[in-house]
Amino acid sequence: MSASRSTPSNLGCALLGLLARSPSTGYDLAKRMERPVGYFWTANHSQIYPELSRLEEAGLVDHTVIEGAGPRPTKRYAVTSAGLEALRDWVASEMETQPVRDLETLRLWSIWTVDASEAESLVAQSRSRHAAALTAYEAELAGIADDPSARDRTQPLFASRLTLEGGIRTRRAALEWCDWMASELA
Amino acid sequence: MSASRSTPSNLGCALLGLLARSPSTGYDLAKRMERPVGYFWTANHSQIYPELSRLEEAGLVDHTVIEGAGPRPTKRYAVTSAGLEALRDWVASEMETQPVRDLETLRLWSIWTVDASEAESLVAQSRSRHAAALTAYEAELAGIADDPSARDRTQPLFASRLTLEGGIRTRRAALEWCDWMASELA
DNA sequence: AGGCGCATGTAAGCCGTTACATGATTCC
DNA sequence: GGAATCATGTAACGGCTTACATGCGCCT
Numbered sequence: 001m002s003a004s005r006s007t008p009s010n011l012g013c014a015l016l017g018l019l020a021r022s023p024s025t026g027y028d029l030a031k032r033m034e035r036p037v038g039y040f041w042t043a044n045h046s047q048i049y050p051e052l053s054r055l056e057e058a059g060l061v062d063h064t065v066i067e068g069a070g071p072r073p074t075k076r077y078a079v080t081s082a083g084l085e086a087l088r089d090w091v092a093s094e095m096e097t098q099p100v101r102d103l104e105t106l107r108l109w110s111i112w113t114v115d116a117s118e119a120e121s122l123v124a125q126s127r128s129r130h131a132a133a134l135t136a137y138e139a140e141l142a143g144i145a146d147d148p149s150a151r152d153r154t155q156p157l158f159a160s161r162l163t164l165e166g167g168i169r170t171r172r173a174a175l176e177w178c179d180w181m182a183s184e185l186a
Numbered sequence: 187m188s189a190s191r192s193t194p195s196n197l198g199c200a201l202l203g204l205l206a207r208s209p210s211t212g213y214d215l216a217k218r219m220e221r222p223v224g225y226f227w228t229a230n231h232s233q234i235y236p237e238l239s240r241l242e243e244a245g246l247v248d249h250t251v252i253e254g255a256g257p258r259p260t261k262r263y264a265v266t267s268a269g270l271e272a273l274r275d276w277v278a279s280e281m282e283t284q285p286v287r288d289l290e291t292l293r294l295w296s297i298w299t300v301d302a303s304e305a306e307s308l309v310a311q312s313r314s315r316h317a318a319a320l321t322a323y324e325a326e327l328a329g330i331a332d333d334p335s336a337r338d339r340t341q342p343l344f345a346s347r348l349t350l351e352g353g354i355r356t357r358r359a360a361l362e363w364c365d366w367m368a369s370e371l372a
Numbered sequence: 373a374g375g376c377g378c379a380t381g382t383a384a385g386c387c388g389t390t391a392c393a394t395g396a397t398t399c400c
Numbered sequence: 401g402g403a404a405t406c407a408t409g410t411a412a413c414g415g416c417t418t419a420c421a422t423g424c425g426c427c428t
Contacts, residue, residue, distance in 0.1 A: 009386090009387085010289060010292070010387095011387085011388090013292070013293075013296075014292055016296075017292070017295055017296040020296065020299060025406090025407070025408090026407080026408070026409095027405095027406065027407050027408075028406095028407095037292075037295065038285065039286060040286050040287070040288040040291035040292055040295070041286075041287060041288070041289075041291075041292045042285045042287065042388095043388085044388085044389075044390090045407090045408080045409085046388085046389080046390080046391090046409080046410080046411095047387080047388065047389085049408065049409060049410095050409085050410090068396095068406070068407065069395085069396050069397060069398095069405080069406040069407060070394085070395070070396070070406060070407030070408060071393095071394050071395040071396075071407075071408070071409095072394085072395090072407070072408045072409070073407095073408085074406085074407060074408080075407095075408085084299065087296055087299055088299050088300050090293070090296075091293050091296050091297060091299060091300050091304070091308070092300050092304045092307075092308070094311075095289070095290070095293065095311075097315050097318075098288075098289050098290060099224065099228045100225060100226050100227075101226070101227060101228065101287065102226040102227070102284075103196060103227075103281070103284050104281070104284060105226035105227075105349050105352060105353075106196070106199070106200055106203070106223075106226055106227045107199075107276070107277050107281065108345060108348055108349055108352070109203055109223065109226070109345050109346070109349050110199075110202075110203040110206065110273055110276075110277050110345060111277060111339075111344075111345045111348065112339060112340055112341055112342050112344050112345040113206060113270065113273055113274050113277060114274050114277050114278050116339065118277070118278045119339065121278075122277070122278070125280075125281075129283050132283075153297075153298060153302065153305065153370075153371060154298055155298055156298050158297075158298050159294060159295050159296060159297045159298040160295070162294055162297065162367055162370065163291050163294050163295050165363065165366065165367075166291060166294070166360070166363045166367075167291075169359045169360070169362065169363045170356060170359055170360065170363075172359070173355045173356050173358070173359035174352070174355070174356065176355065177351065177352045177355045177356075180351065181348055181351075181352075184339075184348065185339060195414090195415080196415090197415080197416095211378090211379070211380090212379075212380070212381095213377095213378065213379050213380075214378095214379095228416095229416080230416085230417075230418090231379090231380080231381085232381080232382080232383095232416085232417080232418080232419090233415080233416065233417085235380065235381060235382095236381085236382090254378070254379065255377080255378040255379060255423085255424050255425060256378060256379030256380060256422085256423070256424070257379080257380070257381095257421095257422050257423045257424075258379070258380045258381070258422085258423095259379095259380085260378085260379060260380080261379095261380085
Protein backbone atom coordinates (compact mmCIF):
# COMPACT_ATOMS: atom_id res chain seq x y z
CA MET A 1 0.00 0.00 0.00
CA SER A 2 0.92 3.70 0.36
CA ALA A 3 2.53 3.76 -3.07
CA SER A 4 2.84 7.54 -3.50
CA ARG A 5 6.10 8.67 -1.88
CA SER A 6 5.82 12.33 -2.92
CA THR A 7 6.65 14.91 -0.25
CA PRO A 8 3.55 16.63 1.07
CA SER A 9 2.93 20.30 0.29
CA ASN A 10 4.31 23.08 2.46
CA LEU A 11 0.97 23.35 4.18
CA GLY A 12 0.97 19.59 4.73
CA CYS A 13 4.38 19.81 6.39
CA ALA A 14 3.20 22.69 8.56
CA LEU A 15 0.29 20.54 9.74
CA LEU A 16 2.55 17.54 10.34
CA GLY A 17 4.76 19.84 12.42
CA LEU A 18 1.78 20.92 14.50
CA LEU A 19 0.48 17.39 14.95
CA ALA A 20 3.95 16.09 15.85
CA ARG A 21 3.84 18.50 18.79
CA SER A 22 0.34 17.45 19.83
CA PRO A 23 -2.74 15.82 18.26
CA SER A 24 -5.56 18.24 17.40
CA THR A 25 -8.85 18.65 15.61
CA GLY A 26 -8.85 20.57 12.33
CA TYR A 27 -10.53 23.45 14.09
CA ASP A 28 -7.82 23.50 16.70
CA LEU A 29 -5.08 23.38 14.07
CA ALA A 30 -6.60 26.48 12.46
CA LYS A 31 -6.30 28.29 15.79
CA ARG A 32 -2.79 27.05 16.45
CA MET A 33 -1.82 28.29 12.97
CA GLU A 34 -2.70 31.85 13.99
CA ARG A 35 -0.22 32.00 16.82
CA PRO A 36 2.68 31.33 17.15
CA VAL A 37 3.07 29.49 13.81
CA GLY A 38 1.29 32.42 12.16
CA TYR A 39 4.39 34.52 12.88
CA PHE A 40 5.98 32.80 9.89
CA TRP A 41 3.25 30.78 8.14
CA THR A 42 -0.53 31.13 7.87
CA ALA A 43 -3.47 29.01 6.73
CA ASN A 44 -7.19 29.03 7.39
CA HIS A 45 -9.67 26.27 7.99
CA SER A 46 -10.84 26.03 4.36
CA GLN A 47 -7.32 24.99 3.40
CA ILE A 48 -6.70 22.82 6.43
CA TYR A 49 -9.63 20.41 6.19
CA PRO A 50 -8.95 19.27 2.60
CA GLU A 51 -5.21 19.03 3.35
CA LEU A 52 -5.88 16.78 6.35
CA SER A 53 -7.86 14.47 4.06
CA ARG A 54 -4.94 14.34 1.63
CA LEU A 55 -2.46 13.62 4.42
CA GLU A 56 -4.70 10.86 5.71
CA GLU A 57 -5.05 9.34 2.27
CA ALA A 58 -1.25 9.31 2.04
CA GLY A 59 -1.09 7.54 5.41
CA LEU A 60 0.77 10.39 7.12
CA VAL A 61 -1.93 11.16 9.69
CA ASP A 62 -4.90 9.30 11.09
CA HIS A 63 -7.91 10.29 13.17
CA THR A 64 -10.22 9.09 15.89
CA VAL A 65 -13.75 10.41 16.25
CA ILE A 66 -14.27 12.12 19.60
CA GLU A 67 -17.29 13.80 21.10
CA GLY A 68 -17.70 17.50 20.41
CA ALA A 69 -20.06 20.21 19.21
CA GLY A 70 -20.92 20.66 15.56
CA PRO A 71 -23.20 19.03 12.99
CA ARG A 72 -20.52 16.59 11.77
CA PRO A 73 -18.36 14.13 13.68
CA THR A 74 -15.43 15.76 15.50
CA LYS A 75 -12.09 14.22 14.50
CA ARG A 76 -8.85 14.29 16.47
CA TYR A 77 -5.88 13.89 14.14
CA ALA A 78 -2.42 12.52 14.99
CA VAL A 79 0.72 11.86 12.94
CA THR A 80 1.54 8.28 12.01
CA SER A 81 5.10 6.96 12.07
CA ALA A 82 5.18 7.44 8.28
CA GLY A 83 4.06 11.03 8.84
CA LEU A 84 6.85 11.72 11.31
CA GLU A 85 9.33 10.23 8.84
CA ALA A 86 7.97 12.44 6.04
CA LEU A 87 8.33 15.48 8.30
CA ARG A 88 11.95 14.59 9.13
CA ASP A 89 12.73 14.04 5.45
CA TRP A 90 11.28 17.42 4.58
CA VAL A 91 13.18 19.21 7.34
CA ALA A 92 16.47 17.59 6.32
CA SER A 93 15.96 17.96 2.55
CA GLU A 94 17.81 20.48 0.43
CA MET A 95 15.66 23.49 -0.26
CA GLU A 96 16.01 26.09 -3.00
CA THR A 97 16.48 29.71 -2.03
CA GLN A 98 13.04 31.19 -1.48
CA PRO A 99 12.11 34.50 -3.08
CA VAL A 100 11.21 37.25 -0.63
CA ARG A 101 7.72 38.72 -1.02
CA ASP A 102 7.48 41.89 1.02
CA LEU A 103 4.67 44.25 0.10
CA GLU A 104 5.80 46.92 2.55
CA THR A 105 9.23 47.18 0.94
CA LEU A 106 7.63 47.22 -2.51
CA ARG A 107 5.71 50.28 -1.41
CA LEU A 108 8.80 51.93 0.05
CA TRP A 109 10.49 51.41 -3.27
CA SER A 110 8.08 53.97 -4.80
CA ILE A 111 8.25 56.37 -1.85
CA TRP A 112 10.05 58.94 -4.02
CA THR A 113 6.73 59.64 -5.79
CA VAL A 114 4.96 61.05 -2.71
CA ASP A 115 5.67 64.19 -0.73
CA ALA A 116 7.66 64.44 2.49
CA SER A 117 4.83 64.27 5.01
CA GLU A 118 3.33 61.15 3.44
CA ALA A 119 6.75 59.54 3.26
CA GLU A 120 7.33 60.18 6.96
CA SER A 121 3.93 58.77 7.82
CA LEU A 122 4.64 55.65 5.78
CA VAL A 123 7.85 55.00 7.69
CA ALA A 124 6.11 55.68 11.00
CA GLN A 125 3.38 53.16 10.15
CA SER A 126 5.98 50.62 9.23
CA ARG A 127 7.81 51.24 12.48
CA SER A 128 4.73 50.73 14.62
CA ARG A 129 3.93 47.45 12.88
CA HIS A 130 7.41 46.13 13.58
CA ALA A 131 7.18 47.33 17.18
CA ALA A 132 3.86 45.51 17.67
CA ALA A 133 5.27 42.29 16.22
CA LEU A 134 8.37 42.57 18.40
CA THR A 135 6.26 42.94 21.54
CA ALA A 136 4.21 39.87 20.61
CA TYR A 137 7.31 37.76 19.94
CA GLU A 138 8.94 38.82 23.19
CA ALA A 139 5.81 37.95 25.16
CA GLU A 140 5.67 34.55 23.49
CA LEU A 141 9.34 33.89 24.21
CA ALA A 142 8.97 34.99 27.83
CA GLY A 143 6.21 32.39 28.17
CA ILE A 144 8.52 29.50 27.27
CA ALA A 145 12.03 30.68 28.19
CA ASP A 146 11.87 29.29 31.73
CA ASP A 147 10.79 25.83 30.65
CA PRO A 148 13.84 23.54 30.85
CA SER A 149 12.72 21.68 27.69
CA ALA A 150 13.38 24.89 25.73
CA ARG A 151 17.10 24.10 26.23
CA ASP A 152 16.84 20.51 24.96
CA ARG A 153 17.31 20.39 21.21
CA THR A 154 15.14 17.29 20.86
CA GLN A 155 12.12 19.08 22.30
CA PRO A 156 9.53 21.18 20.41
CA LEU A 157 10.03 24.18 22.69
CA PHE A 158 13.69 24.34 21.71
CA ALA A 159 12.65 24.96 18.08
CA SER A 160 10.01 27.45 19.22
CA ARG A 161 12.72 29.35 21.04
CA LEU A 162 14.98 29.43 17.97
CA THR A 163 12.26 30.76 15.67
CA LEU A 164 11.09 33.38 18.17
CA GLU A 165 14.66 34.55 18.70
CA GLY A 166 14.91 34.97 14.92
CA GLY A 167 11.74 37.01 14.76
CA ILE A 168 12.94 39.23 17.60
CA ARG A 169 16.31 39.89 15.97
CA THR A 170 14.73 40.59 12.58
CA ARG A 171 12.13 42.97 13.99
CA ARG A 172 14.73 44.82 16.06
CA ALA A 173 16.82 45.32 12.93
CA ALA A 174 13.71 46.56 11.11
CA LEU A 175 12.97 49.04 13.90
CA GLU A 176 16.49 50.46 13.67
CA TRP A 177 16.09 50.64 9.91
CA CYS A 178 12.86 52.64 10.29
CA ASP A 179 14.58 55.06 12.67
CA TRP A 180 17.44 55.45 10.20
CA MET A 181 14.96 56.11 7.35
CA ALA A 182 13.17 58.71 9.45
CA SER A 183 16.48 60.52 9.93
CA GLU A 184 17.24 60.30 6.20
CA LEU A 185 13.86 61.87 5.40
CA ALA A 186 14.25 64.74 7.85
CA MET B 187 -14.37 57.26 -19.78
CA SER B 188 -12.06 55.49 -17.32
CA ALA B 189 -14.96 54.76 -14.98
CA SER B 190 -13.32 52.08 -12.81
CA ARG B 191 -11.39 53.78 -10.00
CA SER B 192 -10.33 50.57 -8.26
CA THR B 193 -6.71 50.38 -7.11
CA PRO B 194 -4.64 48.09 -9.30
CA SER B 195 -3.32 44.80 -7.91
CA ASN B 196 -0.01 44.56 -6.09
CA LEU B 197 1.63 43.37 -9.27
CA GLY B 198 0.06 46.29 -11.14
CA CYS B 199 1.55 48.73 -8.63
CA ALA B 200 4.94 47.05 -8.91
CA LEU B 201 4.83 47.55 -12.69
CA LEU B 202 3.69 51.16 -12.32
CA GLY B 203 6.65 51.67 -9.99
CA LEU B 204 9.03 50.26 -12.57
CA LEU B 205 7.53 52.26 -15.43
CA ALA B 206 7.55 55.46 -13.35
CA ARG B 207 11.32 55.03 -13.16
CA SER B 208 11.68 54.39 -16.88
CA PRO B 209 9.53 53.17 -19.80
CA SER B 210 10.12 49.55 -20.82
CA THR B 211 8.88 46.67 -22.89
CA GLY B 212 7.14 43.80 -21.10
CA TYR B 213 10.21 41.67 -21.67
CA ASP B 214 12.40 44.29 -20.11
CA LEU B 215 10.06 44.64 -17.12
CA ALA B 216 10.40 40.90 -16.52
CA LYS B 217 14.17 41.29 -16.36
CA ARG B 218 14.02 44.36 -14.17
CA MET B 219 11.73 42.41 -11.80
CA GLU B 220 14.50 39.89 -11.19
CA ARG B 221 16.94 42.39 -9.83
CA PRO B 222 16.83 44.58 -7.80
CA VAL B 223 13.01 44.55 -7.38
CA GLY B 224 13.22 40.78 -7.07
CA TYR B 225 14.91 41.28 -3.69
CA PHE B 226 11.43 41.97 -2.30
CA TRP B 227 8.90 41.14 -5.05
CA THR B 228 8.92 38.73 -7.98
CA ALA B 229 6.86 38.14 -11.12
CA ASN B 230 7.50 36.43 -14.43
CA HIS B 231 6.54 37.33 -17.96
CA SER B 232 3.38 35.21 -18.04
CA GLN B 233 1.96 37.40 -15.28
CA ILE B 234 3.35 40.66 -16.60
CA TYR B 235 1.88 40.68 -20.12
CA PRO B 236 -1.75 40.21 -19.08
CA GLU B 237 -1.32 42.73 -16.24
CA LEU B 238 0.02 45.35 -18.66
CA SER B 239 -3.13 44.86 -20.76
CA ARG B 240 -5.29 45.42 -17.69
CA LEU B 241 -3.35 48.54 -16.70
CA GLU B 242 -3.71 49.88 -20.21
CA GLU B 243 -7.44 49.19 -20.25
CA ALA B 244 -7.68 51.14 -16.99
CA GLY B 245 -5.79 54.03 -18.61
CA LEU B 246 -2.83 53.80 -16.21
CA VAL B 247 -0.23 52.97 -18.85
CA ASP B 248 -0.01 53.33 -22.61
CA HIS B 249 2.33 51.97 -25.26
CA THR B 250 3.99 52.84 -28.54
CA VAL B 251 5.07 50.16 -30.99
CA ILE B 252 8.82 50.22 -31.60
CA GLU B 253 11.02 48.08 -33.79
CA GLY B 254 12.44 44.93 -32.24
CA ALA B 255 12.90 41.20 -32.64
CA GLY B 256 10.07 38.72 -32.11
CA PRO B 257 7.08 37.47 -34.09
CA ARG B 258 4.70 40.10 -32.63
CA PRO B 259 4.96 43.90 -32.46
CA THR B 260 7.34 45.13 -29.73
CA LYS B 261 5.62 47.55 -27.34
CA ARG B 262 7.27 50.14 -25.15
CA TYR B 263 5.05 50.95 -22.17
CA ALA B 264 5.00 54.18 -20.12
CA VAL B 265 2.86 55.39 -17.19
CA THR B 266 0.16 57.94 -17.90
CA SER B 267 -0.55 60.80 -15.51
CA ALA B 268 -3.50 58.79 -14.17
CA GLY B 269 -1.08 55.91 -13.61
CA LEU B 270 1.34 58.03 -11.63
CA GLU B 271 -1.57 59.30 -9.55
CA ALA B 272 -2.74 55.73 -8.90
CA LEU B 273 0.79 54.79 -7.83
CA ARG B 274 0.96 57.75 -5.42
CA ASP B 275 -2.44 56.86 -3.99
CA TRP B 276 -1.34 53.29 -3.42
CA VAL B 277 1.93 54.30 -1.75
CA ALA B 278 0.16 56.76 0.57
CA SER B 279 -2.82 54.49 1.36
CA GLU B 280 -3.28 52.70 4.66
CA MET B 281 -2.22 49.10 4.40
CA GLU B 282 -3.16 46.21 6.67
CA THR B 283 -0.41 44.32 8.45
CA GLN B 284 0.87 41.68 6.07
CA PRO B 285 1.31 38.10 7.25
CA VAL B 286 4.87 36.79 7.06
CA ARG B 287 5.37 33.70 4.89
CA ASP B 288 8.80 32.26 5.56
CA LEU B 289 9.32 28.67 4.53
CA GLU B 290 12.80 28.50 6.02
CA THR B 291 11.54 29.41 9.49
CA LEU B 292 8.67 26.96 9.11
CA ARG B 293 11.26 24.26 8.59
CA LEU B 294 13.34 25.42 11.54
CA TRP B 295 10.24 25.16 13.66
CA SER B 296 10.35 21.35 13.23
CA ILE B 297 14.13 21.09 13.65
CA TRP B 298 13.66 19.24 16.95
CA THR B 299 12.59 16.15 14.97
CA VAL B 300 15.95 15.62 13.25
CA ASP B 301 19.31 14.68 14.72
CA ALA B 302 22.13 17.03 15.63
CA SER B 303 24.21 16.79 12.44
CA GLU B 304 21.22 17.49 10.20
CA ALA B 305 20.17 20.39 12.40
CA GLU B 306 23.62 21.93 12.15
CA SER B 307 23.64 21.50 8.39
CA LEU B 308 20.24 23.18 8.14
CA VAL B 309 21.46 26.23 10.03
CA ALA B 310 24.64 26.32 7.95
CA GLN B 311 22.60 26.27 4.71
CA SER B 312 20.44 29.05 6.00
CA ARG B 313 23.49 31.08 6.92
CA SER B 314 25.06 30.75 3.50
CA ARG B 315 21.86 31.85 1.81
CA HIS B 316 21.69 34.99 3.94
CA ALA B 317 25.37 35.65 3.29
CA ALA B 318 24.85 35.40 -0.48
CA ALA B 319 21.89 37.77 -0.34
CA LEU B 320 23.84 40.23 1.78
CA THR B 321 26.72 40.27 -0.71
CA ALA B 322 24.31 40.93 -3.58
CA TYR B 323 22.59 43.78 -1.74
CA GLU B 324 25.87 45.38 -0.78
CA ALA B 325 27.11 45.24 -4.38
CA GLU B 326 23.88 46.82 -5.58
CA LEU B 327 24.10 49.58 -2.99
CA ALA B 328 27.75 50.25 -3.81
CA GLY B 329 26.67 50.78 -7.42
CA ILE B 330 24.32 53.65 -6.55
CA ALA B 331 25.69 55.10 -3.29
CA ASP B 332 27.95 57.63 -5.05
CA ASP B 333 25.19 59.01 -7.24
CA PRO B 334 24.08 62.35 -5.77
CA SER B 335 20.45 61.64 -6.69
CA ALA B 336 20.50 58.81 -4.13
CA ARG B 337 20.46 61.61 -1.49
CA ASP B 338 17.46 63.42 -3.00
CA ARG B 339 14.22 62.02 -1.59
CA THR B 340 12.28 62.91 -4.76
CA GLN B 341 14.50 60.68 -6.90
CA PRO B 342 14.06 56.94 -7.59
CA LEU B 343 17.59 56.11 -6.44
CA PHE B 344 16.81 57.52 -3.00
CA ALA B 345 14.08 54.88 -2.58
CA SER B 346 16.40 52.20 -3.97
CA ARG B 347 18.93 53.16 -1.34
CA LEU B 348 16.35 52.89 1.46
CA THR B 349 15.17 49.44 0.43
CA LEU B 350 18.70 48.10 -0.07
CA GLU B 351 19.74 49.43 3.33
CA GLY B 352 16.76 47.55 4.81
CA GLY B 353 17.75 44.33 3.09
CA ILE B 354 21.32 44.67 4.33
CA ARG B 355 20.27 45.28 7.93
CA THR B 356 17.80 42.38 7.88
CA ARG B 357 20.29 39.94 6.38
CA ARG B 358 23.00 40.97 8.83
CA ALA B 359 20.60 40.31 11.69
CA ALA B 360 19.76 36.92 10.14
CA LEU B 361 23.45 36.04 9.88
CA GLU B 362 23.98 36.81 13.56
CA TRP B 363 20.90 34.75 14.36
CA CYS B 364 22.32 31.78 12.44
CA ASP B 365 25.61 32.06 14.33
CA TRP B 366 23.70 32.19 17.60
CA MET B 367 21.70 29.09 16.61
CA ALA B 368 24.87 27.25 15.71
CA SER B 369 26.20 27.95 19.19
CA GLU B 370 22.94 26.81 20.78
CA LEU B 371 23.13 23.52 18.87
CA ALA B 372 26.73 22.81 19.83
C1' DA C 373 23.85 23.78 -37.38
C1' DG C 374 22.54 24.80 -32.92
C1' DG C 375 21.97 27.61 -29.00
C1' DC C 376 21.09 32.01 -26.90
C1' DG C 377 18.81 36.53 -26.48
C1' DC C 378 14.96 39.31 -27.90
C1' DA C 379 9.97 39.55 -27.60
C1' DT C 380 5.12 38.35 -26.97
C1' DG C 381 1.48 35.75 -25.87
C1' DT C 382 -1.87 31.47 -24.02
C1' DA C 383 -3.22 27.32 -21.10
C1' DA C 384 -3.38 24.18 -17.24
C1' DG C 385 -3.07 23.63 -12.70
C1' DC C 386 -2.00 24.68 -7.78
C1' DC C 387 -2.44 27.50 -3.80
C1' DG C 388 -4.76 30.70 -1.09
C1' DT C 389 -8.63 33.94 0.20
C1' DT C 390 -13.40 34.91 0.82
C1' DA C 391 -17.78 33.52 1.20
C1' DC C 392 -21.52 30.06 1.72
C1' DA C 393 -23.61 26.43 4.62
C1' DT C 394 -25.03 23.80 8.90
C1' DG C 395 -26.05 23.13 13.79
C1' DA C 396 -25.25 22.44 18.85
C1' DT C 397 -24.05 24.72 23.32
C1' DT C 398 -22.80 28.56 26.27
C1' DC C 399 -22.75 33.28 27.71
C1' DC C 400 -24.93 37.98 28.07
C1' DG D 401 -33.38 36.25 22.06
C1' DG D 402 -28.96 36.93 20.00
C1' DA D 403 -24.06 36.54 19.69
C1' DA D 404 -19.93 33.92 20.24
C1' DT D 405 -17.55 29.45 20.29
C1' DC D 406 -17.08 24.84 18.76
C1' DA D 407 -16.70 22.10 14.55
C1' DT D 408 -16.70 20.62 9.74
C1' DG D 409 -17.12 21.05 5.19
C1' DT D 410 -17.80 23.15 -0.12
C1' DA D 411 -17.63 26.74 -3.90
C1' DA D 412 -16.05 30.64 -6.46
C1' DC D 413 -12.49 33.35 -7.58
C1' DG D 414 -7.89 35.46 -8.04
C1' DG D 415 -2.78 35.12 -8.13
C1' DC D 416 1.24 32.65 -9.29
C1' DT D 417 4.00 28.88 -11.44
C1' DT D 418 5.08 25.92 -15.14
C1' DA D 419 4.77 24.73 -19.56
C1' DC D 420 3.45 25.40 -24.43
C1' DA D 421 3.96 28.17 -28.66
C1' DT D 422 6.21 31.24 -32.25
C1' DG D 423 10.01 33.33 -34.82
C1' DC D 424 13.91 36.52 -35.97
C1' DG D 425 18.95 37.70 -35.54
C1' DC D 426 23.50 36.87 -33.72
C1' DC D 427 27.30 34.27 -32.19
C1' DT D 428 30.23 30.05 -32.19
